[in-house]
């Protein structure tokens with residue numbers, strides 16, 4: 169098979185599966201229990217937290233495990249609004265966020281908050297000026313993603329953070345697609361909340377982390393219950409998931425530079441190969457190394473995805489989270505209907521080989537030559 173959808177989710181390396189298996193079978197104790205198996209499990213949670221913190225250059229006590237990136241996004245935005253409740257009830261975000269942010273903000277609007285959705289330019293870029301000019305006296309929170317999951321565009325979170333430093337506005341960034349793909353630390357980004365998700369970096373699904381640092385304090389608990397995660401996100405810890413997340417991060421950290429250049433080499437090779445297909449258009453700016461968005465204008469992307477899937481080549485039509493719907497990202501970019509409808513996303517991982525890209529390029533060329541545009 170030719171798996172080219174690493175931005176949707178990633179294969180789990182055997183070492184990660186092994187770490188999880190051990191946590192499930194050998195270290196099955198409840199981390200809150202005061203006897204040896206409990207302490208053993210607690211050790212896994214503590215080490216996991218230290219690994220994630222290390223990868224962000226943060227302190228372990230600034231890392232809170234969540235059940236996924238979606239949870240981290242929702243929690244961060246609500247916690248920031250709660251902390252800044254005396255500042256106001258206005259949120260600034262972008263029109264191209266993942267639905268984990270967009271739908272959360274839409275719900276907050278239904279609850280009486282107001283929001284401004286900053287539009288990207290035609291290439292899918294968001295400028296710091298556009299975000300800053302959306303600020304109002306009553307803006308409490310800014311939420312801007314680090315890397316867009318459909319186009320790979322990298323947004324200027326650092327610049328926004330340094331401009332917000334002297335204003336009472338908290339900054340959240342969804343770094344799910346940026347983590348271990350582009351270099352950053354919690355300090356270099358300067359955001360108060362940073363969302364991560366394990367399954368985009370070789371870890372298991374169902375575990376993520378939220379960094380809470382910078383000016384964030386008095387954090388609103390996500391749930392109310394026991395004392396886990398410092399009482400802010402109670403619930404018995406997902407020990408095996410945490411073990412897998414940490415192992416995945418260790419593996420990627422150990423080969424960080426090599427993986428980055430491999431991803432960039434895959435993207436550049438794909439650009440070169442695909443440029444030979446007449447009519448094919450590249451969508452979005454040169455951004456994070458693992459994502460390349462392309463369009464065959466007029467050829468419905470779902471048909472392309474289905475046909476390639478029949479050949480064992482797996483890519484996604486826009487964002488995997490928006491199956492069947494016209495992508496809000498491509499519409500916000502103002503792409504014409506034919507280009508937007510024909511857009512597919514290719515995304516690469518450490519396991520990608522150039523033969524995967526050759527297979528994809530041949531299949532796209534054949535699709536174009538044997539199918540008529542339908543739009």
Ligand code: PLP
Nearest residue numbers: 236237238266268317344345365
């Ligand atoms: N944010 C971005 C940018 C994503 O790409 C995703 C997953 O597609 C998420 C958030 C949600 O993460 P999770 O699947 O862990 O809920």
